[in-house]
Amino acid sequence: MTLTYADVTSRYEPVFGLGTHVELGTVSKMFCGCSTEFGAAPNTHTCPVCLGLPGALPVVNEVAIESTIKIGLALNCSIAPWCRFARKNYFYPDMPKNFQTSQYDEPLCVDGYVDIEVQGQTFRVGIERVHMEEDTGKNTHVGGATGRIHGADYSLVDFNRAGIPLIEIVTKPVPGAGVLAPEVARAYVTELRDILRTLGVSDVRMEQGSLRCDVNTSLNKPGEEMGTRTETKNVNSLRSVERAVRSEMLRQASLLDAGERILQETRHFSETTGDTRPGRSKEEATDYRYLPAPDLVPVAPDPEWVEKLRVGLPELPAARRARLRESLGVSADDMEQMSNAGVVDLVGATVDAGAPVGEARNWWLGYLAQQANSREVDASDLGISAAQVARVIALVAEGTLSVALARQAVDGVLETGHDVDAVIAERGLQRVSDTGALEQAADDAIAANPDVADKVRAGKLPAVGALVGAVMKATRGQADAAAVKDILLHKLNGGTPGNEGVAAGGVSE
Amino acid sequence: MDLIRLSAAQLAEKIHSREVSAVEAAQAHLDRIAEVDGTVHAFLHVAAEATLESAALVDAGLDAGAPPASPLAGVPLALKDVFTTADMPTTCGSKILEGWRPPYDATVTSRLRAAGITILGKTNMDEFAMGSSTEHSAYGPTRNPWDTGRIPGGSGGGSAAVLAAFEAPLAIGTDTGGSIRQPAAMTGTVGVKPTYGGVSRYGLVACASSLDQGGPCTRTVLDAALLHEVIAGHDPLDSTSIDAPVPAVVEAARAGAAGDLGGVRVGVVRELGGEGYQPGVERAYRAAVERLEKLGAEVVEVSCPHFQYGLAAYYLILPSEVSSNLARFDAMRYGLRVDRGSSAEEVMALTREAGFGPEVKRRIILGTYALSSGYYDAYYGQAQKVRTLISRDFAAAFEQADVLVSPTSPFVAFGIGERVDDPMAMYVNDLCTLPASLAGTPAISVPCGLSEGLPVGLQIMAPALADDRCYRVAAAFEAAVPALTPPELS
Numbered sequence: 001m002t003l004t005y006a007d008v009t010s011r012y013e014p015v016f017g018l019g020t021h022v023e024l025g026t027v028s029k030m031f032c033g034c035s036t037e038f039g040a041a042p043n044t045h046t047c048p049v050c051l052g053l054p055g056a057l058p059v060v061n062e063v064a065i066e067s068t069i070k071i072g073l074a075l076n077c078s079i080a081p082w083c084r085f086a087r088k089n090y091f092y093p094d095m096p097k098n099f100q101t102s103q104y105d106e107p108l109c110v111d112g113y114v115d116i117e118v119q120g121q122t123f124r125v126g127i128e129r130v131h132m133e134e135d136t137g138k139n140t141h142v143g144g145a146t147g148r149i150h151g152a153d154y155s156l157v158d159f160n161r162a163g164i165p166l167i168e169i170v171t172k173p174v175p176g177a178g179v180l181a182p183e184v185a186r187a188y189v190t191e192l193r194d195i196l197r198t199l200g201v202s203d204v205r206m207e208q209g210s211l212r213c214d215v216n217t218s219l220n221k222p223g224e225e226m227g228t229r230t231e232t233k234n235v236n237s238l239r240s241v242e243r244a245v246r247s248e249m250l251r252q253a254s255l256l257d258a259g260e261r262i263l264q265e266t267r268h269f270s271e272t273t274g275d276t277r278p279g280r281s282k283e284e285a286t287d288y289r290y291l292p293a294p295d296l297v298p299v300a301p302d303p304e305w306v307e308k309l310r311v312g313l314p315e316l317p318a319a320r321r322a323r324l325r326e327s328l329g330v331s332a333d334d335m336e337q338m339s340n341a342g343v344v345d346l347v348g349a350t351v352d353a354g355a356p357v358g359e360a361r362n363w364w365l366g367y368l369a370q371q372a373n374s375r376e377v378d379a380s381d382l383g384i385s386a387a388q389v390a391r392v393i394a395l396v397a398e399g400t401l402s403v404a405l406a407r408q409a410v411d412g413v414l415e416t417g418h419d420v421d422a423v424i425a426e427r428g429l430q431r432v433s434d435t436g437a438l439e440q441a442a443d444d445a446i447a448a449n450p451d452v453a454d455k456v457r458a459g460k461l462p463a464v465g466a467l468v469g470a471v472m473k474a475t476r477g478q479a480d481a482a483a484v485k486d487i488l489l490h491k492l493n494g495g496t497p498g499n500e501g502v503a504a505g506g507v508s509e
Numbered sequence: 510m511d512l513i514r515l516s517a518a519q520l521a522e523k524i525h526s527r528e529v530s531a532v533e534a535a536q537a538h539l540d541r542i543a544e545v546d547g548t549v550h551a552f553l554h555v556a557a558e559a560t561l562e563s564a565a566l567v568d569a570g571l572d573a574g575a576p577p578a579s580p581l582a583g584v585p586l587a588l589k590d591v592f593t594t595a596d597m598p599t600t601c602g603s604k605i606l607e608g609w610r611p612p613y614d615a616t617v618t619s620r621l622r623a624a625g626i627t628i629l630g631k632t633n634m635d636e637f638a639m640g641s642s643t644e645h646s647a648y649g650p651t652r653n654p655w656d657t658g659r660i661p662g663g664s665g666g667g668s669a670a671v672l673a674a675f676e677a678p679l680a681i682g683t684d685t686g687g688s689i690r691q692p693a694a695m696t697g698t699v700g701v702k703p704t705y706g707g708v709s710r711y712g713l714v715a716c717a718s719s720l721d722q723g724g725p726c727t728r729t730v731l732d733a734a735l736l737h738e739v740i741a742g743h744d745p746l747d748s749t750s751i752d753a754p755v756p757a758v759v760e761a762a763r764a765g766a767a768g769d770l771g772g773v774r775v776g777v778v779r780e781l782g783g784e785g786y787q788p789g790v791e792r793a794y795r796a797a798v799e800r801l802e803k804l805g806a807e808v809v810e811v812s813c814p815h816f817q818y819g820l821a822a823y824y825l826i827l828p829s830e831v832s833s834n835l836a837r838f839d840a841m842r843y844g845l846r847v848d849r850g851s852s853a854e855e856v857m858a859l860t861r862e863a864g865f866g867p868e869v870k871r872r873i874i875l876g877t878y879a880l881s882s883g884y885y886d887a888y889y890g891q892a893q894k895v896r897t898l899i900s901r902d903f904a905a906a907f908e909q910a911d912v913l914v915s916p917t918s919p920f921v922a923f924g925i926g927e928r929v930d931d932p933m934a935m936y937v938n939d940l941c942t943l944p945a946s947l948a949g950t951p952a953i954s955v956p957c958g959l960s961e962g963l964p965v966g967l968q969i970m971a972p973a974l975a976d977d978r979c980y981r982v983a984a985a986f987e988a989a990v991p992a993l994t995p996p997e998l999s
Binding site: 048051052053054055056057058059060087089091092093096097098099155157287289290291294295296297 | 592593599601606609611612613615710711712713714715717718719745746747748749829830832833836837838839841842843853854857877880881882885889
């Protein structure tokens, strides 16, 4: 019989932990002046330093230090008064120097936490450390069936990525999440992403690899010590974080049930199958022979500077959510939904621009979220500002636009980048508010569909929809559907059955 | 007039007064190189054309009435082949970099060029600066102009030999554990290891990053000071470069040459001397100390009890850093590539096997072991503690004395092949020079007479950033003793 997730959580307690690598959004690399811009021709953003040429020396990017301190502060960490870089030695062709400049036992930020809310429960995820390091180059294996190194004819290395500032945020083991462990893991990464975005230190695009996760998972029986953990690498979307923890829990439970031991190993997550496979790690060396980096001087941030950074931190997502929840009066569930969709700020800004909270929420979780999904971008990158959404909402409220027209106006903004009013003017999206014209169209629709009209007259009110459709078609969508419905019902039955307007954003409240 | 026998200061004066052109000065040295370097083998690369071109530029400027770019403008120099040069190969004495042309100039290289100093070529060295005899060069040993059957010291044997052979009046070396000072002692020339961080390491191919320091190699103390001021000073490209004014070493050298050491306390380091030191070296050294006293210095004995652990600490720290620094030579981007094998790892391994010499391999293996998990604290960690203790010894000694003195090397130049198969016999060459390397403090070696007809060096050490003290005492000593003249090369 196949093991179910419920079987697993009824008999085992999961413990997870995450190591998250984040590319910082600095203009230049960690130890040289080369550009960090994504997508340039291979090996054009390189110099003697990031190519590791003999004699070249690193110089620390101060903005990267500042960003790391901000991250540490936002994660409630202590900022080390003195820390060093260390060399992590191993051979690999994407490593220009065959060592990675990183931090070992002296990280810049230590011992913090972040609180995560899932299904109304709060989980505290401890932060072990936040440290700085440099990214490696990128190998492309050419020839062979798989695009992997094995079987390839040759490999190409692009060092544009080599030396881009990375920080690694390592959590402490997180026990106690039980059945919610996969979701808490996901919510942690979501929260981390939002914090980093709020700090403005990274563009945190998982699909471009600027935020990547390694997920540690173990199981133990209740009351027993933590089990042997596995590390799953290559977990590069929020959904995958959740899936990776869940699939590792299932895999480990079936092994433990069979009386087998869990191997402490590195595994790789497959986006296609949703499970993990034992990995042939590129970093085969088990001994990195760490060495304090002799070409760099220790980093000793001035406490006054750190204090200044602390005071200057922007409002963080948790505080903002609490404030918005309070001021907007939305429910915890709503807030979690908005948070997961990455639209909390957008809703807040739309409200700040004058829109009612319900409308703002509906647009961002509804039509705009659909558009973002179909374009495969984050809602914040959709190409419409909160102010423009607020304007659309206002135009609907004052009756200038129908819902259908409002959506067309939004489409126009997304397509052209013009503002809402310009799009309305360009596309002639004026609502037909001339009652005479609507009355005429309603009469025409009744005359053309006598059977439907009879049904409505006989009390089958929903049938009026077909007539509304006919009127909308005749007015090319420029009429307000609710008003048309009123007119038709009035003509047929002499009254309106009450307001059953369609929520503007397409989501019922 | 024999241009090649002038000091750099004298030659510069003649060039700046237009008595001699920079081209003539360069040509005279190129002729000398053509004449004797087949015997000495101090150069790995001679850049005749580039030297003459840059000399012609200096001449054009001076002829047009422009002031000289520096006090040494127009004087030729030999550069240790461990500094990158965009117009010449840079091999570090290794097969693994044979033919490599760096795409950039080291900061030292750029500063020399900006000072109007013409670069004759690149000098021979022990592979990646590991060695004390230049016998570990992949391109064959350099010979000591005093006796071509003997070694010129190392690793910078080439940069010292060019001076003694009159192939160049100036050279640049690097000193990791004595690689400037010990060759200076072996060849009867002057060599300075500045305060660590005093001269930029950008473009200096690393041996051991926390120890490497570029510095001047010359025949006179004043020349060393003049060259020191050209290459020293803060460099934003080197994080370990000191952001402080360069000590006034030229002023100190000129003041010292007046010969008065009144008020200077000279500390004789008890632990550097005695057993294991050749009697002739001891004699020359004792005479030198007496000479300093006659010049007015107050001589005191100081004890530095942890210096005896310097050699052990050095041969853990250096190989550890070497094992990491030299990892980049993997055939993937530049240098030698042994293109056999079915994987990148195999190509790396085969290339490193073929490209590195035995001494480099020995130190990579030592360092790899010392940094291994479980051994780090016992080896590298302990060695770092010794380093701290040595620094404390220095600090205590400098409470009692303004400078410390010792022989530069326990013995004079030995025969080629005599010690090359005995690493320990080779390593003890550096006994006296290692403490200043580990502490990052400045030191100079000046000739202090002969033993068995071969030069002996006097080492003068000062506290960090007080390089000027080394120069003052060295210049006074130099002025008070007869200059050593190497025998004519046949």
